[in-house]
């Protein structure tokens with residue numbers, strides 16, 4: 001039986017809490033692997049790939065889930081209810097999570113530059129392993 005927490009979270013983000021949405025959101029919250037739709041489908045075979053795609057699009061529209069492009073021609077999905085930033089290994093395309101950085105100065109600078117109240121962010125940094133540059 002699903003947690004009331006998942007139901008509440010979907011509703012707070014303006015989505016009806018269908019079973020499929022709860023299953024896929026729960027999957028993303030418990031897998032920090034930045035999976036593709038195909039990877040999710042491999043683990044949740046009872047849900048069609050088309051439904052997984054449609055559900056992911058809905059979740060992305062709300063901002064609860066984001067898409068990360070790690071330059072491997074695949075769309076990787078990530079639960080983003082707890083904001084963090086990503087570091088992408090340019091050689092292996094590995095996506096690394098990090099949250100050891102205070103983004104507030106950046107958000108303040110962005111507000112100053114644009115006049116907008118900053119409502120969210122998604123930061124991707126790219127890097128190369130020093131061992132791979134020799």
Ligand SMILES: [Zn+2]
Pocket residue numbers: 034078084085086096097
């Ligand atoms: Zn992440």
